Amino acid sequence: MFSFKKKEKLNAPLNVPKHIAVIMDGNGRWAKKRMQPRVFGHKAGMETLQRVTIAAKEMGVQVLTVYAFSTENWSRPEKEVSFIMNLPVEFYDRYVPELHKNKVKIQMIGDTAKLPKATFEALEKAESLTKLNTGLILNFALNYGGRYEINQAVKLIAQDVLDAKLSPGDITEEVIGNYLYTSNLPKMLRDPDLVIRTSGELRLSNFLPWQSAYSELYFTDILWPDFDEKALKAAIAEYSRRNRRFGGV
Numbered sequence: 001m002f003s004f005k006k007k008e009k010l011n012a013p014l015n016v017p018k019h020i021a022v023i024m025d026g027n028g029r030w031a032k033k034r035m036q037p038r039v040f041g042h043k044a045g046m047e048t049l050q051r052v053t054i055a056a057k058e059m060g061v062q063v064l065t066v067y068a069f070s071t072e073n074w075s076r077p078e079k080e081v082s083f084i085m086n087l088p089v090e091f092y093d094r095y096v097p098e099l100h101k102n103k104v105k106i107q108m109i110g111d112t113a114k115l116p117k118a119t120f121e122a123l124e125k126a127e128s129l130t131k132l133n134t135g136l137i138l139n140f141a142l143n144y145g146g147r148y149e150i151n152q153a154v155k156l157i158a159q160d161v162l163d164a165k166l167s168p169g170d171i172t173e174e175v176i177g178n179y180l181y182t183s184n185l186p187k188m189l190r191d192p193d194l195v196i197r198t199s200g201e202l203r204l205s206n207f208l209p210w211q212s213a214y215s216e217l218y219f220t221d222i223l224w225p226d227f228d229e230k231a232l233k234a235a236i237a238e239y240s241r242r243n244r245r246f247g248g249v
């Protein structure tokens, strides 16, 4: 039997992270287990993303940043790359209407100008359709690399110093944040409270290295296409049990 105190803790309201970042890993292995080509896993992964976004919104999450394509992913076979690049086009037609109904606001981060035209345009259409929405922000990281992001920020800061728009003494952490891709998010929501990685890999793989300095990390063996509302709740429940001190006591 539980003691009253323990019972009370189990029923305690969840401390829902405001910003969750997800490394959606394991699509290829999920497909392989079903004797299917890897792209079958990416397609299933896109469906999972839709369900998880709605579930996150219903739980009160405010920002969901998802690692959809890294700057390193270009080295995959050309067919797989072009399949992934076509997903936003399909996503716009099949899934964005429901997200829009749910007041989800779609945004993107990364070196998105280098994406194929159709990919970029599908995301831009989604951004513009949903830009006035006030619900959860679904933030796609596409052609994203964390070190590249910091490198670009340093170049922009150096240029602003040269142009006398900024003096070196004024470069604070907050100022640096304004030069990162995540400056597309409201100030208080730029850093993920929780980073989830699926498929059992225990790395951050160049995902939001600056922004995740104080994030709680959560790793699960579940392959991304199998990740569901129950798995999201388990991650949030684990987050709730942790005590974030930000270096204090």
Ligand code: FPP
Residues within 6 Å of the ligand: 024, 025, 026, 027, 028, 029, 030, 038, 042, 045, 046, 049, 067, 068, 069, 070, 073, 084, 087, 088, 091, 199, 224
């Ligand atoms: C990593 O799994 C997954 C990706 C590189 C692609 C993720 C993309 C989606 C889930 C779809 C996103 C939706 C849109 C609209 C862009 P992996 O292929 O590395 O899996 P493996 O480690 O098992 O090989």
